[in-house]
Amino acid sequence: MTPTIKLSSGYEMPQVGFGLWKVDNKVCADTVYNAIKSGYRLLDGACDYGNEKECGEGVARAIKDGLVKREELFIVSKLWPTFNDPEQVTPVVKRQLADWQIDYFDLYLIHFPGALKFVDPSVRYPPGWQYEGDKIIRSKTTIQDTWRAMEALVDQKLARSIGISNFQAQLIYDMVRYARIPPATLQIEHHPYLVQQELLNLCKEEGIAVTAYSSFGPASFLEFGFKHAEAMVPLMKDPLITDIAAKHGKQPSQILLRWATQRGLAVIPKTSRAEVMAQNLDCTSFDLAQEDIDKISAKDGNIRFNQPSNYFATQKMW
Template structure:
């Protein structure tokens, strides 16, 4: 049962990951430090970045500032980054990991992900992640934007099962077949663009539910994520919005309300389709 911002979900390797965190996609590096510091001071413990975002250094500085201001330890935080598709052979992946670690100013990552599958480019990269994991340099490894076919190919040769598949997930794209496959293989689903990049903030169906609880559309959607046992990492640059997004643990959606939101699925993406999009 997830009842607070610090509550965790146990991944398939036993590592505990916060059920909710902060994403920093499209956040400028020179503003990232203050945003990350604010988030950690508000109680966020999970921060999700990526090499391609260009803000790992800012995330690292924000972590350093927050640890100084809060008295927390590095071990209290859960930091995720991702290898970009320009570096998916074995040596490139190891080098990309070390570069990310250096920019973040950290000794290890809690989670490292392959950002996109490309056209079956990920085999060598996954082997590199497995080795880094088994050497104790990463606490957990996973993937992003993998459809069922990608996961099936990966699992044929994988020595380590991914702990996470981070994918676009929101009421208009509910990924039901993929969620079922991940559940069958004990791979935790994590949502990026949980608010459909703002596309659902004025939705009237969700607004009716939100009005009942005195909440915003974003709070209802994030609560729906949590009750679906999907890890969620909404992006926000404003401290008050981060606080609002986190204020979702004092109410629960009824089964009927969950079904109303479930019925909104249109299999509609705001990002690329991994099946056809090659980076």
């Protein structure tokens, strides 16, 4: 049974979920269906992933086949920065809900803090980054304005919990002063090369649950040709991780996920392979020694891969 984390909104969030970034449209409905069949209950999607319709098809089929009921799932999605202007928030959420074939999100996050100029969905959806030449075009909307619209989603029962992603401590210090509904979760890049202990401490103090993404570090970014990802020792081949894995009779991937979950975070790995889906989900059934957790944390190098500016350099992908 997957443990849950109690959110400040009162709802329980599964500690291990399934990520949906870069899940190809052609296989997405089947992947979501199979993830639910494997036992995943949290699905982590986003407008930007461009596959919410197919995610919805997978969910609808799983419900129709009796694998799960809607209320047993915890469906997460995110607000892309071109929709951060307050008047755009509810309409895009309604569109996203329609794609998922559901009437509320369990958790809805601001995907990145900086608002971008609105792109009409009839022109381009998902919109991706907003450029003119090599310059990003911003909107003047502040996070406070966007957060008011996020709070309205809860009032309208379109989202049960709301949260943030890719926010650093300074923005959180600011937001907690004005938030009528405090952010229930923060989703961040987190792996042994990017431990972010002070940010985690702040979230603990503020009652904000933290979800780790890209738990395997550079592995997720090799396909973008990021040189600093290629230069790192792959975490699943790092002798410290493989030795701890051998000691427990587990996969290195499970050690990386257990390190994060024992630090109190939720994790959302993704794979299309059934046996790997099961392994990833089964990452809370054993415990690492505190000494091993500390040794893994000592690999911290404050090395971040998922930085918008990294993608600007490899623009062609958008």
